[in-house]
Every structure is written in C-alpha cells, then in structure tokens.
Amino acid sequence: MKSVIQAVKGTRDFYPEEMAVRNWLYGKIREVSQLFGYQEYEGPILERIDLYAAKSGEELVKEQAFVFPDRGGDLITLRPELTPTLARMVAQRQNTLVYPLRWWSFGPFWRYERPQKGRTREFFQWNIDLIGVDSPEADAELIAVCAMFFEKIGLNSQQVGILVNNRRLMESQLEQIGIGERLRQQVFRLIDRRDKMSPVDWDAYAQEIGLHVEQLQKLKEMLSDPELWQMSSELVRVFEILEEMGLRQYVQFEPQIVRGLDYYTGTVFEARDRARDGRAILGGGRYDNLVADVGGNPLPGVGFAMGDVMIGIVLEKYGLLPNLAKTPAQVLVTVFDETRIKLSFALAAELRRAGISTIVYPEAVKLPRQLKFADRIGVRYVLIVGPDEEAAGVVTVKNLTTGEQENIGRLEIVNWLNRHLPD
RNA sequence: GUGGCUGUAGCUCAAUGGCAGAGCGCUUGACUGUGGAUCAAGAUGUUGUGGGUUCGACCCCCAUCAGCCACCCCA
Numbered sequence: 127m128k129s130v131i132q133a134v135k136g137t138r139d140f141y142p143e144e145m146a147v148r149n150w151l152y153g154k155i156r157e158v159s160q161l162f163g164y165q166e167y168e169g170p171i172l173e174r175i176d177l178y179a180a181k182s183g184e185e186l187v188k189e190q191a192f193v194f195p196d197r198g199g200d201l202i203t204l205r206p207e208l209t210p211t212l213a214r215m216v217a218q219r220q221n222t223l224v225y226p227l228r229w230w231s232f233g234p235f236w237r238y239e240r241p242q243k244g245r246t247r248e249f250f251q252w253n254i255d256l257i258g259v260d261s262p263e264a265d266a267e268l269i270a271v272c273a274m275f276f277e278k279i280g281l282n283s284q285q286v287g288i289l290v291n292n293r294r295l296m297e298s299q300l301e302q303i304g305i306g307e308r309l310r311q312q313v314f315r316l317i318d319r320r321d322k323m324s325p326v327d328w329d330a331y332a333q334e335i336g337l338h339v340e341q342l343q344k345l346k347e348m349l350s351d352p353e354l355w356q357m358s359s360e361l362v363r364v365f366e367i368l369e370e371m372g373l374r375q376y377v378q379f380e381p382q383i384v385r386g387l388d389y390y391t392g393t394v395f396e397a398r399d400r401a402r403d404g405r406a407i408l409g410g411g412r413y414d415n416l417v418a419d420v421g422g423n424p425l426p427g428v429g430f431a432m433g434d435v436m437i438g439i440v441l442e443k444y445g446l447l448p449n450l451a452k453t454p455a456q457v458l459v460t461v462f463d464e465t466r467i468k469l470s471f472a473l474a475a476e477l478r479r480a481g482i483s484t485i486v487y488p489e490a491v492k493l494p495r496q497l498k499f500a501d502r503i504g505v506r507y508v509l510i511v512g513p514d515e516e517a518a519g520v521v522t523v524k525n526l527t528t529g530e531q532e533n534i535g536r537l538e539i540v541n542w543l544n545r546h547l548p549d
Numbered sequence: 550g551u552g553g554c555u556g557u558a559g560c561u562c563a564a565u566g567g568c569a570g571a572g573c574g575c576u577u578g579a580c581u582g583u584g585g586a587u588c589a590a591g592a593u594g595u596u597g598u599g600g601g602u603u604c605g606a607c608c609c610c611c612a613u614c615a616g617c618c619a620c621c622c623c624a
Binding site: 132133135189190206207235237239240241242243244245249250251252322385396405406407408409430431432433434435436437460462492493494495496497498499500501502508510512513514522524526529531 | 550551580581582583584585614615616617618619620621622623624
C-alpha cells in the first residue's frame with residue numbers, strides 16, 4: 127500500500143461509480159444541447175500558447191496553465207478553456223461554414239491552481255456556443271439552454287438562479303458618471319469584488335483606483351438599482367424572450383455580474399446556487415471580437431461553459447444524483463463444478479448472442495460464494511446448471527431481488543429472460 | 550503564489566510523552582445445491598515521509614508530500 131505511486135495533485139480517479147455519474151451528466155448535456163439543435167465537436171487538448179496570448183486574460187495563461195516545451199522547443203499548453211480553440215476552428219473555415227453555427231462540446235481541461243471546494247486541476251467542461259448572430263434573441267437562447275438544462279436535471283428555480291447583466295449597459299452607465307475606457311477594466315474588477323470585500327475595504331479600493339466620492343456614490347446607486355436593466359434594450363428583449371419560453375423564473379438581473387474574462391462584450395451571465403453556496407456553477411456571455419482576435423474576420427458569438435465539479439456539488443446537495451446500476455450485467459451464470467464449466471460458458475454465450483448482458487463465474491468455487499458475488503455486484507438474475515438441471519433439461523433461475531426461483535426449460539431460457547428482464 | 554486545519558487498519562475515527570484500539574467492512578465457520586439477516590472465531594498497521602528533542606514520540610519541534618478550507622483567479 128505504501129508503495130502505490132501518488133496520483134497527480136488535483137486530479138480525480140473515476141472509479142466505475144464516478145464514471146457512471148460523469149457519463150450520466152454527459153448524457154443530460156447531450157440531450158439538452160441536441161434538443162436545441164446544437165452539433166457536438168471537439169478540439170485538441172494541446173494548443174500552442176500563442177492561441178491564449180490573444181485574449182483569455184493574462185493570469186489564466188501565465189499562472190494557471192500547464193505549459194511545457196515540446197521536443198522542437200515550441201511552448202505547448204494543456205488547454206485551460208475551449209473558447210479560443212473554437213474561435214480558431216471557426217476562423218480556419220470561416221468562409222465555408224453555414225451560419226449561425228450551433229456547437230457544443232464536453233471534455234477535459236487543466237488549470238494549475240490550488241485545489242479546493244468546487245475546483246480541481248483537471249476538470250470536465252461543457253461548452254456551448256451560438257456563432258454568427260449578435261441579436262439579443264441569441265443571448266436569450268443560450269440562457270434558455272442553461273435553464274432547460276437545470277429543468278431536465280431536476281434543479282428548480284428556487285434552488286438555482288441565472289444572474290444576468292450586460293457589459294454595454296454598464297459601460298454606458300459608467301460613461302454617464304464620467305468613467306471612460308481608461309478606468310473601465312479596473313472598475314469592472316471593482317464591481318466583481320463587491321460581495322467579496324467588506325464595505326470599508328471596497329470603498330478604499332474604489333478610491334485607490336481613482337474614483338471620486340461622488341462617482342463612488344453614483345456607482346453604488348447603479349449597483350443597487352434592480353430596474354437598471356430597463357435602460358438596456360438588449361436586456362429588455364432577452365427577458366421578454368425568456369418570459370415567452372416559460373423560463374423567466376430562473377433568470378434575474380444582477381448589476382454586479384460582469385465576469386472576469388476580458389473578451390466579453392455584451393450580455394454576461396452566471397448561474398449560482400440561490401443559497402449563495404459556493405462559486406458559480408457556470409458562466410458565459412457575448413464575445414463579438416474573439417474570432418477576429420485569432421486572425422479571422424469579425425464574427426459575433428455567445429456561449430457559456432459549465433464545469434463538472436461545481437454542478438456535481440450542487441446536485442449532491444439537493445439529492446439529485448441518480449442511483450445508477452452497479453453492473454451492466456443482467457444475468458450471472460454460475461459454474462456448478464469442474465465438469466460443468468463448459469455447460470455454463472456455452473449457456474452464457476447463448477444469452478449474449480441474444481443480447482442479454484451476462485457474466486459467467488470464471489471458476490468452480492462454492493455456490494454460496496458465487497451467489498454472494500452476484501448479490502454484491504447487484505446483478506438481478508442468477509442461473510444455475512447443476513446435475514439435477516442437466517438431467518431434467520432445465521435451468522434454475524433465481525431472482526435475487528425477490529429471492530424466488532424456478533426451473534425453466536433449457537430451450538426456453540432466452541425467451542423467458544427476454545420477457546422478465548427490465549426494458 | 551499566500552495563509553489556516555488535517556494525515557493512525559480497506560473505510561470512519563479513538564488513544565495524558567509510557568504495551569496502537571473501536572465500529573463498519575473483510576476472511577472462515579454455524580449452512581457439503583443457494584446471496585442478504587443473525588451468531589461465533591480470525592486476519593489486518595514502517596501511526597504520510599525524512600530528520601530532531603527525549604530514558605522513551607501517534608503525541609513535542611523542523612522539513613517535506615498529500616488532502617481539505619480560505620485568498621488570488623475562475624468552470
């Protein structure tokens with residue numbers, strides 16, 4: 127035990143139980159993505175570091191990416207996010223793709239950070255994007271995808287909410303109080319930290335950036351105005367569409383949401399536990415310059431990303447993780463003794479040809495051990511072929527759930543199982 | 550990158566500086582063709598790792614690794 131080599135920090139082993147949950151999540155993601163007509167795609171896991179230099183945000187690449195030189199000396203990055211890859215893939219075939227593009231993906235990502243609650247170094251992320259349209263209806267569609275996903279997975283609008291804002295709205299409001307492009311990024315950071323700092327520290331931080339007392343006062347008024355969204359024709363339209371789609375209850379305006387990544391240009395949103403537990407479940411928004419930033423012609427887009435770790439924590443908290451069958455096997459064929467091993471293997475092969483998932487015990491150990499094994503892996507039916515059965519031309523079928531058993535004619539067994547197995 | 554807490558049996562956790570334990574799980578049996586329940590017996594440890602203090606260290610000190618949590622940042 128002591129000599130087992132340690133797993134890499136911040137990675138998780140997916141034992142069959144965890145793998146089943148991950149695949150279940152993947153399935154729900156696929157279901158909702160396809161329900162909206164999105165196509166699945168995937169990019170490489172390795173990218174040149176230059177791809178991220180463009181726009182991802184300084185820190186994400188410099189300090190939070192796994193970077194290494196390949197044998198030719200080029201710096202290669204384990205992808206920390208997918209959006210730049212998406213932008214590259216679109217730019218490469220910009221003139222042949224049919225717009226608007228609706229694409230989704232689910233795959234692994236890496237960030238070199240200290241692991242903690244809701245965050246690991248290796249994680250899986252759902253990315254979904256609508257590219258080639260800059261309408262608020264497109265923004266609303268992505269938010270709707272998000273809300274439908276919650277609905278499908280069993281999270282109701284009392285448990286989780288999608289907080290929405292618009293960077294253009296915030297920019298114009300900031301203009302009105304005399305904050306221009308020069309201070310914009312810093313003020314966005316300030317807004318982003320409103321809840322994370324004490325009011326006193328926050329005021330001090332604001333003044334440090336260079337806000338006058340009057341500007342700070344006006345900024346506070348902005349951030350506490352729940353009706354501010356009505357100043358944005360885009361947000362008005364977004365909420366209107368979501369209302370018509372019957373998903374309005376999941377969504378609310380939140381002026382403090384501006385998102386960390388630099389490439390967002392319009393509507394931004396993130397989903398959180400309503401109880402304010404933990405970090406954001408997902409985050410996204412509109413990015414209208416990204417394709418141009420990697421060398422393509424300007425093309426607008428909107429999308430979001432959801433990590434598997436935080437959604438897993440939320441689903442666990444609300445008891446929504448499914449009870450998944452332990453084994454895919456529907457039937458276990460026991461081996462009665464050495465001389466009857468061939469009988470059991472032949473029977474198992476016959477069941478498999480009929481499409482029945484079957485395990486055959488691989489050695490002639492005592493029957494109680496084989497039954498105990500069947501019970502522990504969670505298989506429903508056990509088949510026994512001993513001397514009595516062989517002589518009578520039957521098979522004993524035992525249902526481990528009910529404890530009942532009966533003899534079925536050897537030639538009837540496939541039909542019998544097909545009638546009694548679930549599905 | 551910064552700070553805090555924690556590392557003892559497969560798991561969850563006890564043990565005043567003085568013989569390393571319990572519950573669960575596991576193995577075997579009660580039950581030679583039947584799992585779960587019950588009862589009985591049994592096995593399991595380099596106390597994360599490396600140093601130091603001490604007559605003596607799971608316990609105190611230092612370092613290191615890992616896990617958890619917060620910061621930073623973000624999914």
